[in-house]
Amino acid sequence: MHGATLRYDHLSKHYGSTIAVRDLSGDIRPGVVTGMLGPNGAGKSTALKCLLGLAAPSSGSALIDGHAYAQLENPGMRIGTVLETRGFHPGVTGRQNLLVLAAAIGIDDSRVATVLEAVELTEAADRRIKGYSLGMRQRLSLAAGLLSDPDTLVLDEPGNGLDPHAIVWLRNLLKGLAAEGRTVLVSSHQLAEMQHTVDDVFIMDHGDLRAQGSITEVCAGRTLEETFLAITKGGTK
Secondary structure, three states: OOOOOEEEEEEEEEEOOEEEEEEEEEEEOOOOEEEEEOOOOOOHHHHHHHHOOOOOOOEEEEEEOOEOHHHOOOHHHHEEEEOOOOOOOOOOEHHHHHHHHHHHOOOOOHHHHHHHHHOOOHHHOOOEHHHOOHHHHHHHHHHHHHOOOOOEEEEEOOOOOOOHHHHHHHHHHHHHHHHOOOEEEEEEOOHHHHOOOOOEEEEEEOOEEEEEEEHHHHHOOOOHHHHHHHHHHOOOO
């Protein structure tokens, strides 16, 4: 398994007079977990949406192996996504929702049982989603993202709603996927947890990239939280 190289090249995105992302550049490489980190409103979700073709850049580009998302052949098979906006029908079961998604992208039904087991939802698979907790919905979103056995995963705040045990489970899952050679890009505002999960970081604040590189280089012996506070307090990059 070898994931895609994701590249931001001077990406900017404006909504009217509001600058969501300003001049973002950098590469996300296969085989490691890369964290796009920062507080709510930092521009993380917008940067991911530009990469996935859900928002059009105002300038610059966001490319997957040198191509825009829409230019990829059958991108749903290559790129797995876990987005906060993913919608499931609450009146049917988790398994049924995944079966519909599998049919839509041409995946064999047998894969549904595999991903349910991977996210530890097998026992709850035949319950209606309206009875799921937030954490269970997050696991179901992960299952959906893994349906195509993608070489590249893009996850927006996947830890929301997870309890401490589930957070550790998610950490191990992401690290395991990266160890297989996949590209794993995850956005989060939970800096303390990402300290133990990511290998590379993009630290953003108010739409600007404040630091980028391996976590060892960027933090230089400090925690991610300490590093973030240090590099954003004075507004320096």
